Amino acid sequence: MSARPTVLHLATGNAHKVAEMAALAARSAQARGIPPVQIIRPARLPDVVEDTGTFAGNARKKARALQALLPPDAWVLADDSGVCVEALGGAPGVESAYFAGPQHDMAANLRLLTAVMREVPEGRRGAAFYCVLVLLGPGGEQVFEGRCPGTLRREPVGEHGFGYDPLFVPDGFAMTYAELPAEAKNRISHRALAWQALAAWLDDGVHPTG
Numbered sequence: 537m538s539a540r541p542t543v544l545h546l547a548t549g550n551a552h553k554v555a556e557m558a559a560l561a562a563r564s565a566q567a568r569g570i571p572p573v574q575i576i577r578p579a580r581l582p583d584v585v586e587d588t589g590t591f592a593g594n595a596r597k598k599a600r601a602l603q604a605l606l607p608p609d610a611w612v613l614a615d616d617s618g619v620c621v622e623a624l625g626g627a628p629g630v631e632s633a634y635f636a637g638p639q640h641d642m643a644a645n646l647r648l649l650t651a652v653m654r655e656v657p658e659g660r661r662g663a664a665f666y667c668v669l670v671l672l673g674p675g676g677e678q679v680f681e682g683r684c685p686g687t688l689r690r691e692p693v694g695e696h697g698f699g700y701d702p703l704f705v706p707d708g709f710a711m712t713y714a715e716l717p718a719e720a721k722n723r724i725s726h727r728a729l730a731w732q733a734l735a736a737w738l739d740d741g742v743h744p745t746g
Contacts, residue, residue, distance in 0.1 A: 540738045541673060543574045547602040547614035549581050552698040557615070557731070560722055564735040573738065575613075578602060591616040591630055591668040592679055599670045599677075611673035613734075617726060619700045621688065622662040623653065629666075632700070642699050646692060649700060653688055661688045665704060665713075665726035669734055678737060682729030697721065 544561075546554055558575040565572035582601040586594040599614035606612065618632025628635040628649065636644035653661065664685045671678045685707050692702030694714025701713035706724055713721055722728050 541573060541611040542571070543576055544611050544613040544671070545576050545578055545602060545606060547581065547598040547612060548577065550698075551577070553615060553727075556718075556722070556727060557613075559718060560728055560731040561735075563719075563722055564732065568735075568739060570739070578605070580605065586616070586630070586633070589630060591618065591666055592670065592681075594630060595668045595670040596677070596679075599672045603672050609674055611671065614670045614672075615667060615727065615730075616670075617665065617667040619649075619663055619665050619704060621649070621653065623656045623660045646700055646702065649688075650690075650692060650703060653703075654690055658687075662686075663688050663704060665700075667726040667730040669730045671734060671737075678734070680730045680733040680737070682726040682731070682733070684724060684726040684729065 546557060548554060554575060554577045561572045561575055582605060584598050584601045586597065588594050588597060595614045595616035598616070599612045602614065603610070603612045616630070618629050620626045620629045628645070632645070633640050636648040662685070664683055667682045669680045671680070686705050686709075687707075688703045689705060689712060692712075692714070694702045694712045694716075696716065696718065697714040704713050705711065706713065709716065713725065
């Protein structure tokens with residue numbers, strides 16, 4: 537039986553995502569009593585136009601672009617995620633990172649969504665965060681998904697997290713993603729759920745070492 541990969545090269549320049557993914561890897565490894573997978577942000581990232589129209593397509597495109605720069609036995613992980621708002625027909629969705637324009641300004645994105653949703657009544661403020669992880673390695677491609685339903689506040693609240701976190705209240709909670717302690721968010725978030733599926737696959741223990 538082959539060992540699990542020990543290193544995943546994460547196809548992102550977002551330091552928040554790197555830290556969150558590393559925390560998820562550490563948490564799941566601790567629960568299983570095994571060493572965590574090391575999450576590495578590459579020193580050089582390829583320019584990728586996220587134009588596929590789907591979370592899975594964008595994540596796959598980012599993963600393949602990074603894989604082309606690494607040794608053939610490397611394991612690459614890419615994430616694409618966003619918030620889908622019912623009152624906006626699912627927007628910003630796959631365009632979440634560029635909602636306010638091509639500059640990828642997270643603060644501007646948050647301000648715009650807050651403004652667009654400010655007058656929407658309580659019963660129509662449903663939303664869900666989605667995450668798709670694409671893992672590429674010597675064994676081929678695997679895709680893992682996570683979804684966290686919730687609602688949007690009228691104004692941002694909280695100092696933790698990033699992106700749209702200060703607006704989003706997950707179902708079953710009274711606080712936004714940005715108010716929740718990291719340990720709580722890393723149990724229930726869209727990215728946490730996708731990671732849990734990935735970790736379970738890795739821990740089958742039948743995959744080549746990365």
